Structures are given as C-alpha cells and as structure tokens.
Amino acid sequence: MGAEPTLSALTDRAAALLLDLDGTLVDSEPVHRESFRRFFAARGWHHDDELLAQFTGRRADDVFATTPGPWEGEDPVALFDEVVGHMPQDVSPVPVAGARLLVELAGDAGVPCALVTSAGPRWALTALELLGGSERFAVVVTRDDVAEGKPSPEGYRLAIRALGVPADHCLVAEDTPAGVRAGRAAGAGAVVGVSTSFPEGVLIEAGADLVVPDLQPLLAPYQA
Structure with a gap:
C-alpha cells in the first residue's frame, strides 16, 4: 500500500x-478505568495512569498473569472477577x-x-x-x-x-x-x-x- x-x-x-x-x-474507557481505580483502592495498592494503561485493550487476567505487580501469587481470574465487581453503575x-x-x-x-x-x-x-x-x-x-x-x-x-x-x-x-x-x-x-x-x-x-x-x-x- x-x-x-x-x-x-x-x-x-x-x-x-x-x-x-x-x-x-x-x-x-472511563467506565473500565474507574473499575480498576476502585479495585486497586479497595486492595490498598498504589496505582497511576501508567499502570492502568497496561490493562487497556487486553484481558485483565492476562495482564495479572504476565505483568509484575502487587498481585503476584494471586489467581488472575479471581482478580479479574474482583475488577468486574467494582464496575460503576453511575457511569455509562x-x-x-x-x-x-x-x-x-x-x-x-x-x-x-x-x-x-x-x-x-x-x-x-x-x-x-x-x-x-x-x-x-x-x-x-x-x-x-x-x-x-x-x-x-x-x-x-x-x-x-x-x-x-x-x-x-x-x-x-x-x-x-x-x-x-x-x-x-x-x-x-x-x-x-x-x-x-x-x-x-x-x-x-x-x-x-x-x-x-x-x-x-x-x-x-x-x-x-
């Protein structure tokens, strides 16, 4: 081309x-970013826009499984389910x-x-x-x-x-x-x-x- x-x-x-x-x-993206912010806050884990960007466009459990972070040693699928549980209902x-x-x-x-x-x-x-x-x-x-x-x-x-x-x-x-x-x-x-x-x-x-x-x-x- x-x-x-x-x-x-x-x-x-x-x-x-x-x-x-x-x-x-x-x-x-605002909906998903807010889900991750609430998830990280609930876990007491530090997070910033650079960290959240790693999840954009990818399956969250893939990121949890392959990327170093405070989640190491935990079940990636269970973590993904937690993120989904923090999905805001007030942002569409x-x-x-x-x-x-x-x-x-x-x-x-x-x-x-x-x-x-x-x-x-x-x-x-x-x-x-x-x-x-x-x-x-x-x-x-x-x-x-x-x-x-x-x-x-x-x-x-x-x-x-x-x-x-x-x-x-x-x-x-x-x-x-x-x-x-x-x-x-x-x-x-x-x-x-x-x-x-x-x-x-x-x-x-x-x-x-x-x-x-x-x-x-x-x-x-x-x-x-």
Missing part, C-alpha cells in the same frame, strides 16, 4: 471491517462518533462487520445495544472464544476465518497498541488506529497504517 497510505486507499478495498469494541466503537459508555452509522452503512453496502473484543460476552452484548444490537455484526469474537487475548492475533484470525474473507482484504480498527499488533499479526490488509485511548505516535509505532480521532473518517466510502 505504500509507505504513507491514504485513508481512501485503505477503506476502498476493504471487503470486511474487523472492529474492536471498547475505545473503538464505544467510549467505555457512549458510542464513539461515527460508530453506529459506520456499522449500519457498511452492512447496507454488503461489507460485513466483525467484532473482536477483549471484553466478555455479557459486556459486549450490552455495549452493542448502543450500536443497534449484535445482529448488525456477522461475527462476534469475545474473550471467551480465544485461548490468548490481544496482542495475540488469535481473535482476529478466528473472525477472518468465520467471515471467509481474505485477510489482506480486511480492515481492522483498534484504539490500543495491543489491538493494533493483533490485527497486524493476523495479516489484515489495513490497520487503522483510533486515538481515543492512546496518542497517534504510540499507535503508529505499534503498526497502525494511519490514525483517526474517531470513526467518522471511515464513513466516506459508504456515503458516496
């Missing part, structure tokens, strides 16, 4: 859209700008959408109601469907196989370095970073072809 691909060059040849959920389709996610319309217009144009998320199925189904429901997605891959979470490409490879579309004709949209690396390793023809959670430079360094502030720039091919 060249060293500096344009957005149109990436989107025009996309036969399928593979989309992350948190931070890409829905602005739910909202769709990222352009997300709902992108899914709608892509479907109308015969371009299937797949969800590939590190979230569990319950949260995924709840969040997708903001976008018109899970039925708008041809494939839904959650944390429960893979042995390894992002940055492993397993989830994206599973979605690509289920769609039956060549990997190099798929466009991945991701808001985290782990997600960008997963899409790139899965062989996606285009990986677009969404800078809702991390700055542009971090996503480019992870392997994104280019970075957009939200999903509105991806609407153009479907509004012609």
Whole structure:
C-alpha cells in the first residue's frame, strides 16, 4: 500500500471491517478505568495512569498473569472477577462518533462487520445495544472464544476465518497498541488506529497504517 497510505486507499478495498469494541466503537474507557481505580483502592495498592494503561485493550487476567505487580501469587481470574465487581453503575459508555452509522452503512453496502473484543460476552452484548444490537455484526469474537487475548492475533484470525474473507482484504480498527499488533499479526490488509485511548505516535509505532480521532473518517466510502 505504500509507505504513507491514504485513508481512501485503505477503506476502498476493504471487503470486511474487523472492529474492536471498547475505545473503538464505544467510549467505555472511563467506565473500565474507574473499575480498576476502585479495585486497586479497595486492595490498598498504589496505582497511576501508567499502570492502568497496561490493562487497556487486553484481558485483565492476562495482564495479572504476565505483568509484575502487587498481585503476584494471586489467581488472575479471581482478580479479574474482583475488577468486574467494582464496575460503576453511575457511569455509562457512549458510542464513539461515527460508530453506529459506520456499522449500519457498511452492512447496507454488503461489507460485513466483525467484532473482536477483549471484553466478555455479557459486556459486549450490552455495549452493542448502543450500536443497534449484535445482529448488525456477522461475527462476534469475545474473550471467551480465544485461548490468548490481544496482542495475540488469535481473535482476529478466528473472525477472518468465520467471515471467509481474505485477510489482506480486511480492515481492522483498534484504539490500543495491543489491538493494533493483533490485527497486524493476523495479516489484515489495513490497520487503522483510533486515538481515543492512546496518542497517534504510540499507535503508529505499534503498526497502525494511519490514525483517526474517531470513526467518522471511515464513513466516506459508504456515503458516496
């Protein structure tokens, strides 16, 4: 695609859209960050934004299992369940700008959408109601469907196989370095970073072809 691909060059040849959920389709990072803050506070463990960023875009139990921290020696899955128990009920996610319309217009144009998320199925189904429901997605891959979470490409490879579309004709949209690396390793023809959670430079360094502030720039091919 060249060293500096344009957005149109990436989107025009996309036969399928593979989309992350948190931070890409829905602005739910404030909800998840607050869950972790409350969890760490309840445990009496020091935490800051740098530490919390390690959990963004990844399965929490994977981070607990592989990253040094005050949780060493504890059951990663039990810790993840604790975090979920601290999920605030007074903070609600909202769709990222352009997300709902992108899914709608892509479907109308015969371009299937797949969800590939590190979230569990319950949260995924709840969040997708903001976008018109899970039925708008041809494939839904959650944390429960893979042995390894992002940055492993397993989830994206599973979605690509289920769609039956060549990997190099798929466009991945991701808001985290782990997600960008997963899409790139899965062989996606285009990986677009969404800078809702991390700055542009971090996503480019992870392997994104280019970075957009939200999903509105991806609407153009479907509004012609």
